[in-house]
Amino acid sequence: MSLREPAWRVTARELESSLEEEKGEGERPATYLLSPFGARMNRVLMAGSLSPAESIGREESQTFWRARMSDPTGAVAVTAGSFQPRAMAQLRSASTPRPAVVVGKAHLFRGRDGVGYVSVRAEAVRSVAEAEERAALADIVRHTLDRLDLLDRLEKEPGLTEESLLPQGIPRAWLHAAKESRTRYPNVDRPAFRRELANAVRRVAGESGPSRATLPTPPTVTVTRSPPPRPPLPPPSAAERAEESLFLDQLDGAAEVSADGYADLKEVLARLATQGMAADKAEAILNRLEEEGVIEEPIVGRLRRA
Amino acid sequence: MLSGLLSDGTATVRFTWWDPPREEIERGLVLRAVGAEVREFRGRPELTFSWKTRVGPASPAELPRIDPDTIPFRTVQELRPAEEGFRIEARVVRIAAKSVTVGTERRVVHEGLIADRTGAIALSSWSDFGLKVGEAVRIAGGYVRSFRGRAQLVLDERSSVVRVDGADLPDPAQLLSAPPRTIAQVEDEGGGEAVAVEGLVVGLLPPSGLVFRCPTCRRSIQSGICRVHGQVDGQPDLRARIVLDDGTGALTVNANRGDTEKLWGVTLEEAQARLRSQPDPSLLEEQMLEALLGRRLRVRGVGTRDDFGITVAPESIERVDIDLDAAAEELSARLGTGR
Numbered sequence: 001m002s003l004r005e006p007a008w009r010v011t012a013r014e015l016e017s018s019l020e021e022e023k024g025e026g027e028r029p030a031t032y033l034l035s036p037f038g039a040r041m042n043r044v045l046m047a048g049s050l051s052p053a054e055s056i057g058r059e060e061s062q063t064f065w066r067a068r069m070s071d072p073t074g075a076v077a078v079t080a081g082s083f084q085p086r087a088m089a090q091l092r093s094a095s096t097p098r099p100a101v102v103v104g105k106a107h108l109f110r111g112r113d114g115v116g117y118v119s120v121r122a123e124a125v126r127s128v129a130e131a132e133e134r135a136a137l138a139d140i141v142r143h144t145l146d147r148l149d150l151l152d153r154l155e156k157e158p159g160l161t162e163e164s165l166l167p168q169g170i171p172r173a174w175l176h177a178a179k180e181s182r183t184r185y186p187n188v189d190r191p192a193f194r195r196e197l198a199n200a201v202r203r204v205a206g207e208s209g210p211s212r213a214t215l216p217t218p219p220t221v222t223v224t225r226s227p228p229p230r231p232p233l234p235p236p237s238a239a240e241r242a243e244e245s246l247f248l249d250q251l252d253g254a255a256e257v258s259a260d261g262y263a264d265l266k267e268v269l270a271r272l273a274t275q276g277m278a279a280d281k282a283e284a285i286l287n288r289l290e291e292e293g294v295i296e297e298p299i300v301g302r303l304r305r306a
Numbered sequence: 307m308l309s310g311l312l313s314d315g316t317a318t319v320r321f322t323w324w325d326p327p328r329e330e331i332e333r334g335l336v337l338r339a340v341g342a343e344v345r346e347f348r349g350r351p352e353l354t355f356s357w358k359t360r361v362g363p364a365s366p367a368e369l370p371r372i373d374p375d376t377i378p379f380r381t382v383q384e385l386r387p388a389e390e391g392f393r394i395e396a397r398v399v400r401i402a403a404k405s406v407t408v409g410t411e412r413r414v415v416h417e418g419l420i421a422d423r424t425g426a427i428a429l430s431s432w433s434d435f436g437l438k439v440g441e442a443v444r445i446a447g448g449y450v451r452s453f454r455g456r457a458q459l460v461l462d463e464r465s466s467v468v469r470v471d472g473a474d475l476p477d478p479a480q481l482l483s484a485p486p487r488t489i490a491q492v493e494d495e496g497g498g499e500a501v502a503v504e505g506l507v508v509g510l511l512p513p514s515g516l517v518f519r520c521p522t523c524r525r526s527i528q529s530g531i532c533r534v535h536g537q538v539d540g541q542p543d544l545r546a547r548i549v550l551d552d553g554t555g556a557l558t559v560n561a562n563r564g565d566t567e568k569l570w571g572v573t574l575e576e577a578q579a580r581l582r583s584q585p586d587p588s589l590l591e592e593q594m595l596e597a598l599l600g601r602r603l604r605v606r607g608v609g610t611r612d613d614f615g616i617t618v619a620p621e622s623i624e625r626v627d628i629d630l631d632a633a634a635e636e637l638s639a640r641l642g643t644g645r
Contacts, residue, residue: 003493003555003556003614003615004549004551004555004556004614004615005556006489006490006551006552006553006554006555006556007506007508007551007553007556008553009553043508045506045508045551045553047600086592086595090596101599101600103508103509103551103599123509124508124509124595124599126595126596126599126600128600131630132600134630135602135627135628135630135633136506136600138628138630138633138634138637139506139553139602141637142633142637143553145637145640145641166491166494169487169488169490169491169554171488171490171491171554171555172490173490173554174554194641194642197641198638198641201634201637201638201641202634204630204633204634204637205630205631205634205635205638206630206634
């Protein structure tokens with residue numbers, strides 16, 4: 001039996017701080033985004049101020065729209081493509097920021113440099129009255145506090161069991177999520193996060209404006225977004241330079257025959273393979289060239305010279 | 307070949323009799339079988355009377371003697387389909403007589419709901435025990451079966467019902483107004499007879515909106531054709547299959563016309579008029595979702611489980627508006643920030 005994934009009530013700050021994933025079980029395993037604050041999300045529900053959407057689709061046939069969802073704790077990108085036609089229509093429907101409720105799938109994108117970005121692929125979007133946005137935010141903060149309390153309890157009594165929590169209305173998934181959070185994010189400043197939630201509570205009380213009134217949010221949650229800096233690379237040898245120029249030649253060749261001016265990564269790799277360069281070697285060169293700023297990959301799998 | 311159910315008071319098993327006598331075997335007849343075969347079917351034992359088995363009439367005195375006081379008590383929560391040989395004390399929450407056709411025969415079945423402190427279970431009695439709402443009863447000789455995904459306690463003429471004091475049994479009104487519980491708990495228990503949950507609307511499942519129903523069987527029809535009655539003159543109806551989510555789980559609530567009109571604020575007639583000006587029926591569903599998404603609802607009803615989770619047939623759907631000031635006060639106190 002595959003139950004529908006519940007919509008975890010989360011603030012933008014919690015989503016932004018989530019950089020760990022876990023694969024589910026079963027025939028078609030779902031992916032879960034693990035937060036430092038005890039959420040194990042596949043589907044999420046957010047409330048806040050939704051900005052007008054911008055088109056980020058590169059092709060006519062693959063429309064894709066993105067908007068920013070801000071609440072008093074932070075902001076995340078909300079996207080919708082042609083596979084979510086209704087959500088896409090809703091996303092596109094406004095020209096000014098408006099209070100909204102969004103239900104969608106949490107998505108972690110990790111760039112080649114290891115930096116993680118969380119976005120929400122919208123399943124349903126609705127503009128709401130301000131009171132409704134505040135009511136949904138109250139629900140979000142209550143659930144977030146429930147999860148933080150569970151983490152605190154778990155710290156004091158690590159032997160907490162599902163059986164003891166179920167009668168108190170705390171589902172199995174929450175305990176599992178709390179345990180995972182504690183392992184994956186051992187050093188998280190939960191009191192700081194609580195302080196940020198106070199901004200959300202002020203919004204529930206109607207004391208602050210609809211968008212991020214308390215900008216800028218102090219970076220109090222100590223979750224590192226980027227990996228530690230790497231030591232500088234040794235200068236490339238002549239042989240490496242030769243490989244790079246071969247790579248760039250093939251990239252130019254592939255870009256020439258493509259419709260949008262971008263070289264398809266697969267195409268480039270295939271061309272290099274005929275020249276006798278192995279795929280992992282080519283990937284290494286690609287990473288080096290990207291790091292040096294010679295080429296860029298604005299769309300996954302599509303390359304161009306910077 | 308003859309098949310049916312055999313019971314000696316300790317348990318009931320299915321039986322198959324390959325060459326039964328020509329005269330009719332009546333319900334209640336006591337038989338003695340020597341050399342019967344036992345086999346297993348879907349985890350339950352079954353008896354087979356073959357040519358090797360000697361079967362003959364016997365006297366009721368030969369049946370095992372059971373002291374009714376030794377039959378174990380069960381709570382409602384412990385009752386699972388195929389359970390039998392138990393006693394239970396419960397309060398009658400609902401009871402109503404209903405006339406049904408069994409084969410060619412018209413029979414009266416008394417259907418209702420009974421409950422104890424642990425939960426509630428549907429009751430279906432083929433014998434009239436004169437049950438009344440509010441009565442506390444001790445029941446023996448019933449069995450539990452699964453009917454349309456719900457566990458149901460079945461009583462017949464062999465069952466016994468005794469009125470008891472039942473001081474520790476819940477009051478029916480209290481049971482039907484119990485506070486909502488988390489959807490995760492409801493999922494865990496596989497639904498129930500008196501489910502109460504509260505959550506936000508996060509989506510609608512098709513078909514929601516305007517549907518057409520067969521005038522005979524009320525099934526929803528496709529292109530004017532009923533699965534059972536063929537080409538029919540469909541009757542318009544409104545419905546909403548609401549996905550309700552409380553953050554711990556999600557379930558489907560099947561709202562009927564009355565509830566849908568109330569929640570959506572659009573009547574069936576208005577929906578039909580809209581359909582005339584915008585001939586795409588999916589637009590109606592879209593507009594309904596727009597009106598419902600994010601709404602907080604409290605739902606009571608009967609919850610059943612299938613492969614896709616829990617579905618609730620609601621008895622009541624209420625819109626809940628929370629007091630924002632009180633919520634902010636409470637959350638602020640929990641944060642320990644004060645205001």
